[in-house]
Amino acid sequence: MESPERRNRILASIGEIPAPTRRELARRQAWLVISGLLGALALFWVEGGLRATGRPPSLVAWTSLGTSCFVGVGMWFLFTRTRSGHRRGWFVLGVATIAPIVAFVLWRYGLGQLYELASPWPTRPGYRCFAMSVATGGILLFALLLAWRRLDPMSPMATGAAFGAGAGLGSALLIDLWCPVSYLPHLLVGHALPIAFLAAAGAAAGRWMLRTFRRG
Amino acid sequence: MPPTSERPPGPDNRVANEAMDRYADGDASAFPILYDAIAPRIEGLVKRRTRDASRIDDIVQQTFERIHRARGTFIRGSDVLSWAFKIARNLCLDLGAQGWRERPAGGGAKDGNDGKDGDAADPIAEAVGEVVDAERIATARETLGRLVRAFRALPEPQQLALELVRVEGFSMAVAAENLGVTLPSLKMSVFRGAAALRAAVLEDAETRGVRGLSAAEKEQLRGIT
Numbered sequence: 001m002e003s004p005e006r007r008n009r010i011l012a013s014i015g016e017i018p019a020p021t022r023r024e025l026a027r028r029q030a031w032l033v034i035s036g037l038l039g040a041l042a043l044f045w046v047e048g049g050l051r052a053t054g055r056p057p058s059l060v061a062w063t064s065l066g067t068s069c070f071v072g073v074g075m076w077f078l079f080t081r082t083r084s085g086h087r088r089g090w091f092v093l094g095v096a097t098i099a100p101i102v103a104f105v106l107w108r109y110g111l112g113q114l115y116e117l118a119s120p121w122p123t124r125p126g127y128r129c130f131a132m133s134v135a136t137g138g139i140l141l142f143a144l145l146l147a148w149r150r151l152d153p154m155s156p157m158a159t160g161a162a163f164g165a166g167a168g169l170g171s172a173l174l175i176d177l178w179c180p181v182s183y184l185p186h187l188l189v190g191h192a193l194p195i196a197f198l199a200a201a202g203a204a205a206g207r208w209m210l211r212t213f214r215r216g
Numbered sequence: 217m218p219p220t221s222e223r224p225p226g227p228d229n230r231v232a233n234e235a236m237d238r239y240a241d242g243d244a245s246a247f248p249i250l251y252d253a254i255a256p257r258i259e260g261l262v263k264r265r266t267r268d269a270s271r272i273d274d275i276v277q278q279t280f281e282r283i284h285r286a287r288g289t290f291i292r293g294s295d296v297l298s299w300a301f302k303i304a305r306n307l308c309l310d311l312g313a314q315g316w317r318e319r320p321a322g323g324g325a326k327d328g329n330d331g332k333d334g335d336a337a338d339p340i341a342e343a344v345g346e347v348v349d350a351e352r353i354a355t356a357r358e359t360l361g362r363l364v365r366a367f368r369a370l371p372e373p374q375q376l377a378l379e380l381v382r383v384e385g386f387s388m389a390v391a392a393e394n395l396g397v398t399l400p401s402l403k404m405s406v407f408r409g410a411a412a413l414r415a416a417v418l419e420d421a422e423t424r425g426v427r428g429l430s431a432a433e434k435e436q437l438r439g440i441t
Contacts (some may be wrong), residue, residue, distance in 0.1 A: 014280065092398070151286050
């Protein structure tokens with residue numbers, strides 16, 4: 001049975017715990033996410049920004065257009081929640097991560113073949129792109145984790161993984177503008193692997209950063 | 217009583233969702249309304265899932281504290297009860313209080329009991345409540361005991377699916393979102409769990425040599441499972 005004593009105790013304890021309202025939280029999260037985006041963009045520009053490097057402008061435009069579509073769809077599933085307010089399940093998150101990666105790699109490789117720019121390039125295994133992807137995506141992921149810090153009492157690992165995968169997809173969009181290589185092993189190591197890496201890092205960090213702890 | 221899956225959304229859910237919406241916007245006066253609307257159901261869930269009765273109050277309190285902390289993330293119009301259930305279930309796991317197979321805190325009886333324990337069987341208890349004949353009440357209690365034992369023998373996903381859909385009356389879609397599984401997977405769990413429950417109870421009744429279920433009781437069981 002419901003006890004008045006417990007009711008009073010809970011009502012009193014709630015008053016002592018600071019909790020942002022929707023408006024306060026939205027403002028705080030907007031600042032952090034925008035800062036993260038600007039940080040990732042700043043790093044991208046410092047490292048050279050948009051580099052066609054022998055690619056025809058039409059190829060750059062087509063690859064970016066396709067990548068934007070795949071990334072947009074993936075991010076929608078990763079960042080939005082269900083109608084009842086829950087983070088999407090692991091299966092959906094996995095599909096929302098893997099499907100855009102596969103689509104992006106096939107799109108990029110296919111267009112590279114079409115423009116005869118997908119020939120082997122063994123001197124570019126993709127480590128530089130990997131580092132750049134992890135760095136830009138990592139900034140965005142960190143901003144997202146800070147924005148939602150201690151605010152997910154339900155599925156912090158899934159939320160962290162979704163943030164990591166989303167940040168990885170976002171960085172893939174930037175790296176796509178930066179890197180001219182369409183050699184398949186390079187695409188897998190330098191462009192696809194960082195997304196999986198950031199998703200895993202997001203899951204691990206989310207477990208600790210996003211969960212709500214008990215008081216005291 | 218109609219099967220719980222056909223239960224219309226209760227007024228409590230609407231009241232709770234509206235109160236949570238207001239509370240997330242900063243209206244502190246909405247919290248007591250939210251508490252009164254969902255606390256009994258959270259307590260029911262926690263009682264079913266913990267073996268340690270002394271921790272029930274603690275888990276209920278922490279559930280509300282976490283709802284409070286995360287109020288800013290509550291999406292307008294979403295289901296606060298589903299939210300609260302997931303938080304409470306996580307807390308039971310986090311605090312190591314899970315263990316209803318050993319002994320539910322609600323009734324204190326162990327496996328093999330007479331079926332008086334366990335809020336998991338609330339709908340059944342309500343269904344047989346209409347029976348006034350003492351002998352039939354005793355038989356119904358035996359049936360309830362078998363049902364509770366069979367329920368506890370089910371795999372965890374099927375227990376969770378049945379609990380949310382058949383006991384708590386969530387829609388299949390909301391229950392799937394709550395458990396983080398796909399809708400077909402949830403439907404399969406509910407179907408398999410209900411079928412296993414039905415088969416286990418009927419088989420148990422026959423093998424134990426106790427009086428078999430009457431046609432009316434079988435019909436009642438079908439309605440519930």
